[in-house]
Each structure stands twice: as C-alpha cells, then as structure tokens.
Amino acid sequence: MNENCFQKAKRVVVKVGTTTLTHAGGSVNIRGVERLVKTLADLKNASRELVLVSSGAIAVGMGAIGLPQRPYDIPSKQAAAAVGQCELMYLYDKLFSEYNHNVSQVLLTRDVVEDEHRKQNVINTFERLLEWGVLPIVNENDTVSYEEIVIGDNDTLSAIVAKLVRADALVLLSDIDGLYTADPREDPNAQLIPVVEEIDERILSLAGGSGSALGTGGMVTKIHAAQIAGEAGIDMAILNGSNPGLLYDLFDGKAVGTHFKGGKKHV
Ligand code: GLU
Secondary structure, three states, X not given: OOOOHHHHOOEEEEEEOHHHHEOOOOOEOHHHHHHHHHHHHHHHHOOOEEEEXXXXXXXXXXXXXXXXXXXXXXXXXXXXXXXXXXHHHHHHHHHHXXXXXXXXEEEEOHHHHHOHXXXXXXXXXXXXXXXXXXXXXXXXXXXXXXXXXXOOOHHHHHHHXXXXXXXXXXXXXXXXXXXXXXXXXXXXXXXXXXXXXXXXXXXXXXXXXXXXXXXXXXXXXXXXXXXXXXXXXXXXXEEEOOOXXXXXXXXXXXXXXXXXXXXXXXX
C-alpha cells in the first residue's frame, strides 16, 4: 500500500479555531476541548511530534469576564485575550497532564518571526521543546500586538509556525468539513473538494473576494495558509474540528476533509 503524506508525516502542526473551542457566548466547550486533547495526546503517544496553534483567547476571556459581546476596541480585546489565554492554558495543562503530557506556551508576533535573530531563537526553542516531548501551544501574543506587528489570524500564524518547525503537515480544524464548490450553507448542490493540487484562480475565487462563494467562514485565510505552507512544501488539510477523531482517519490515510498538496519541499 502506498503511504500518503499524512500517514508518513512525523511532525505536524494542528490549528484549532475559536468556534471549535467555545460555545457562542465564549464559555469553553468542555466536551469539544476534552475530545481534542484526548486525540492529540494519543497521536503524541503514537510518536507524532505535534505543535498546537490554538485560538480562543479573546472568546474565552470574554466568557470568563461575562462580557455580553465580543469587544471591538483594542484595549478590551487585548485585556480579554490576557484573561482568556491564561484560562485556556490552565485548561490545556490540566487536560494534557491527565495523559502525562507536558505543555508549553509560545506567544508570537509578526516582528519576532520577521527578524532573523529573534526568529532563530524561536526555532531553537521549538526544537528543544519537541526534543523534550513537550507540546508547544502557540497563539498570537494578542495582548501586545498592535497594527504594525500583528499577524492577525491564526490560520496564517499556523502556516508560519509550520514553516518555522519544518513540519511535514499542517492541519486546520475548522467549523466546516473542508473547501466546497459553493457555500454549503446556501447551496444544497455544493460539493466538498477532496484534493486541491494547485491554488489557481478558481480555488481563490471559491475562497473569497467579491461575489465569491465562501466570503465568510474564514476560507480566505485558510487558502492563504495553504499557499504559505505549500510554497514550503508542506501539505495541508482542512478538517471539521467538531470531530477530532477525523485526525485518526487522516493519519490512517483515509480521504477526509480537503487536502491541499504542498509543492516541492524547499531546503
Ligand atoms: N489570537 C486570537 C485569539 O486567540 C484568534 C485569532 C484567530 O482566530 O484567527 O482569540
């Protein structure tokens, strides 16, 4: 049997979005987080090297403080992230330790990953954590990010991280099964696209822009992540995060979600 790239992938970056981690008001979706942690802990036990890029800081902070809606002003967003990041890490630490895994927190901003010297420090830290078998949990450092240094979304951040750690694969856990030919919420004939060989005009038009099928739902940033990863030769998959068990299927070589083929690996 021919092994596919996900079966062979040793080092994998998994990104999980806010909607997978929280309920509408920002309180933690305990069942969702527990299932995710259990699956990731098991994949680590099965010798995969994982890095988790987790969103959810602002939403969880909002839930913890009891804000009635997601804040718009920057100080409130940054303060909510400061509360939520703490709460998220507490939860991850607690749940992963039940399966004997150590976690670590890595918070990044654009200026860090664009400065050669600082970037190298980050790479060295990731390498040491992975060598120690510790799970790095990454987020943007929302509390100190401002316009000039913001990465802005965790799809892009996860692709940057995948490049930094020279991952074999990147998996985005989303609130949708993958990339569709049209918005499945509006068009009953929408078909899931199982494999994207190349990100061409057609794929870009499905992702967003004016008059596009999936202008909302974060497909634009996911395709952008696939471009960054693909240029570095990293395969990417989008899976529905409401069922983390799909990660087992993916790594067993089953066709799940949408697979974006990476280009030739640049050394
Ligand atoms: N860093 C943001 C947070 O933790 C999430 C950004 C995103 O979802 O793309 O709330």
